Amino acid sequence: MSPRHVLLSAALAASLLAAVPGSGAAAETDYTLKVDASKKGASIDDTMYGVFFEDINRAADGGLYAELVQNRSFEYDKADNAAYTGLTAWAPHSGTVDVIDDDGRMNERNRRYLKLGLPAGVINSGYNSGIAVKEGQRYDFSVWARTDQSGVPLTATITDPAGNPLGDAVKVQVKGDGWTRYTGSVRAKKSTTTGRLLVTGGGTGTLRLDMISLMPQDTYKGHGLRRDLAEKIAALKPGFVRFPGGCLVNTGSHYGYDAPNYERRRSYQWKDTIGPVEQRATNWNFWGYNQSYGLGYYEYFQFSEDMGAMPLPVVPALVTGCGQNRATNDPALLQRHIQDTLDLIEFANGPADSTWGRKRAEMGHPKPFKLTHLAVGNEENLPDEYFARFTEFRKAINAKYPDITVVGNSGPDDTGGTFDRLWQLNKQAGVKMVDEHYYNSPSWFLENNNRYDSYDRNGPKVFLGEYASLDNKYFNALSEAAYMTGLERNADVVKLASYAPLLSNEDYVQWKPDMIWFNNHASWGSASYETQKLFMNNVGDQVVPSTASATPSTQGPITGAIGLSTWATAASYDDVKVTSAAGQQLFSDDFSGTDAQWTKGDKGVWNVVNGAYVQSDAAAENTLVTAGSKDWRDYTLNLKATKQSGREGFLVAFGLKDTGNFYWWNLGGWNNTQSAVEKAVAGGKSTLMSNNTSIETGRTYDVRVDVRGRHVELFLDGQKWGEFTDDSRVEPFRQVVTRDNATGELIVKVVNAQDNAARTSIDLGLPVASTAKVTVLQGRPDDVNTEFTQPIKPRTSQISVRTAFTHTFPPNSITVFRVKDRSRK
Known part of the structure; x- marks a missing residue:
């Protein structure tokens, strides 16, 4: 390593390269990153990311919209969700409570309202486990109400599940038989995540309620x-x-x-x-x-x-x-x-x-x-x-x-x-x-x-x-x-x-x-x-051209076993054969006996019926069964497939390593609107090719898949349906450099999505300040942020830099440098 290269301080290097369990932090791969600061790339609009x-x-109600009362206007309906009623999220507290839809409604769009035979009350449980309030915060209550009496006292209280009040009550006097909005506010004396809103009416007669609301006063702007x-x-x-x-x-x-x-x-x-x-x-x-x-x-x-x-x-x-x-x-x-x-x-x-x-x-x-x-x-x-x-x-x-x-x-x-x-x-x-x-x-x-x-x-x-x-x-x-x-x-x-x-x-x-x-x-x-x-x-405002060396490739041929599956469809398979490119028979099953050669999962109902392998549950999804060796390569898969009933067609898997890593030919997918070849890696699927082929019920199809190296050809009833070469390389080391015109900084973003550290010789191509701000995200690949722990959080520090220097990017990391450009006055 050249003496002119400026390295991270020992302390910072130790912190960034601290061994992450399971990350393989001890290994390193060498890279180069060169910035061509003399050229300009694409301009970046202020609206680039949104x-x-x-x-x-539930992103809106119960989420970004701050209303705490669920079903505040009693409009929930079985027509929308079989579990809904006009009293969903509500419970009678006392008296007679009915949801009404008649000419007395508040307006045409707000059809239903609550009718209480006094004295009576109702309780709303909000969303999640209840209504959440914070000690010391104020909450605005409102309700539209009318009564057939000269006056009815109405009280609104935030309580715990046992009915104990958590703040002062809102008290209003409802007067008259025309819809009128009544309001008040309450200050929470205790914090809770399981609160309830109790609304009661006193006296005698009838009280009608609609649009019962509880909103925090402290909302965004x-x-x-x-x-x-x-x-x-x-x-x-x-x-x-x-x-x-x-x-x-x-x-x-x-x-x-x-x-x-x-x-x-x-x-x-x-x-x-x-x-x-x-x-x-x-x-x-x-x-x-x-x-x-x-x-x-x-x-x-x-x-x-x-x-x-x-x-x-x-x-x-x-x-x-x-x-x-x-x-x-x-x-x-x-x-x-x-x-x-x-x-x-x-x-x-x-x-x-x-x-x-x-x-x-x-x-x-x-x-x-x-x-x-x-x-x-x-x-x-x-x-x-x-x-x-x-x-x-x-x-x-x-x-x-x-x-x-x-x-x-x-x-x-x-x-x-x-x-x-x-x-x-x-x-x-x-x-x-x-x-x-x-x-x-x-x-x-x-x-x-x-x-x-x-x-x-x-x-x-x-x-x-x-x-x-x-x-x-x-x-x-x-x-x-x-x-x-x-x-x-x-x-x-x-x-x-x-x-x-x-x-x-x-x-x-x-x-x-x-x-x-x-x-x-x-x-x-x-x-x-x-x-x-x-x-x-x-x-940044403009891309600055940059290049980085690639990660050494270890890509080999497509290898793997075979599989059969269905998705919300009943189907049968027969005469499954796998033959090597040299003509050797690797596998054969005409289902004249048992299904002992197949490994089943926990979905679907698979049985040998009348010399065919039948999945009979037309509602089950992803019913994959597998056979063969994950070491197979350069082979031809032949089979017959027949859709019996259901929404889609059938799925034929090949190159199958396990239930999360495979290719499959999805014939009649997406509610039988199209067909595609999908590739699954660690359970996540992507589409390699597709067209509008749909599958007929009751028709038997001849299916053939030729796997040669990383090239695959697919035939349906003897006609070539399509072909692809899966030669795209996974590249875990990527970068982009931009310029911030307001600050005069180069912004260098580097992603190292692998278990190896990336020891990188960086040439920025222009004079820079001696220190730079660096922000890093780093963690285990399987880390997940939760309410109680957020292992993936940014860490920001200062490092020493020069025009040319060496930096080791930690395993599984995202790093952003902001480097001051000294060539600009």
Whole structure:
């Protein structure tokens, strides 16, 4: 090592390279990193990284929206969830309590209310384990009420589960038989996470109640959002906020406004989410629960403005996505949605004396929200049908608001027939920006750092609206960080990027991974949150070209056993044969006897029936059974497969190491809308190729898979279905260098996603200050942040640097240097 190289201090080096159990910290791999400071790379927009909010995992009610009362307007219904009633989250305390829907309702959108035969009371249990309050904090109570008596005393008290009060009671006198809002506040005298809200009415007669609310006074900037969650999001310094979804946007949009039972129409309409909260609809959510719309479009715009982020709403295109395939063929409904979108732009940007700008002003925001981007649709699986409708939206928006960027999309995956067709249509039409979504394994992210290197620099720009590695472990975050270096390097193509989903209530999980986790009293960032925050707080203004040496490759041929599986489908298999490339028979089973050659899992019902191997449970998912040797290579797999019933087709596995590491040919997947080859690594799957093949029930298919080295050819009924070569290399060492014009610093981000330390000779190519700020994330690959322990947290210190120096990046680490450029005055 040259004497001119400046090393870390012994103490810092020891701390950064302290052996992490199981990390292999003693081993080192040598790298070089060279910065070409004389050249300029892509400019990076301030909006490069943002956040995507979707009401999934109870992200809104019981989450970011600070309301503590669940089902505050008694609108929960079995039509939305079989477990729901109008009294979900409520319990009678005394007297007679009934949920009523009649002409006495408060308004058309708020149909149901509570009728109490006095004296009587009800208790609300909130979300999670109860209502969480903090000692010394104040909480605002409100209720809409009416009575047939001259006056009825109403009391609201926060209690523990045993009924003991935790603060002073709110006491009001309800007078008259017209709906009137009554308010008060209470100061909590004790902290609890299991509180209840007790509301009682005294005297005689009848008391009617609706919109019972308990809100903390301490919300984010006073705008009704839960402070700890909003502050964690704001700490990311997001450049944009995409909202409100996601699957809940386009699913059900074909119902329109005129479906029976107005509030049950299952379609997200932005106009339902603005105005006084008591006049907003309560609606079914695609993710299986109700949403109150207390967190609506006005609040999304306000939150974006509070964080200095660009608002980016998504509106339905009237073509369903998210595994569904329906397109609305109602011209009047299409025009209505297009007009709604024009009205949305006016609500956001119109003057205070315009029709919809006035509504914004009446809500407290006379100035425009400065909307510049709007997306139409989300993950549609019918590309031509979607694009025909998208074109109508775009034409109308461009005619009236030519400065608005209308964002198209590319379907639900990173490759395949839908993806290719939508990109073709977007390019041909000159669409400015296309939304891409994908959720893949860590290995996919480590293999595809150069994904955007070959994108057309003159074509549509990319909005990477949803992406994540399929778990919340630190290794997933490492793979995402490595991939993000490629996003920044290609900032001239990738203009916007947001990890997804953003929030998850730990007691209401529909999807994992998620960036920020919470319950009713605490919140914590996942390892991916810490990664996103580190990148988003250290973006820079312009890419500085840099190169790094590669990690030595140990890639060999595809090897592994075979497997059969189904997904929500009953199917039969027969005549399974495996033959080596030299013609030697490795395996054969015609199921004339038992299934002794196969290893079963714990899902599905597999039996030999009439000379075939049958999985008969049409509801079971991922019913994989396996056979053969994980050492097999260069072989041909032949079999016959027949779908008997169910939603999908069948799955044929090869190159199978274990139940988390394999390839499979997914024929008739995604509700029998497409077929694909998927690769699973450590349980996370990514798609290698796909098309729109569907599978017929009762038809027997001849399936053949040829594995040669890392090349695979697939045949269906004797015709070549497709082929691929899986030669992408997992590269654990990645870097990107940017320049911060305001501070005059080079920002060097290096990801070392392996168990070996990376001893690196760094040449910055220009004179620099003698010290630099360094921030490091490091941990075990399996580390997971929880409410009680956060092993993945940044550590910041100062190190000595020069133009050329050697630095050893710890195993499984993300490191950010901020180095002062001395060549600039």
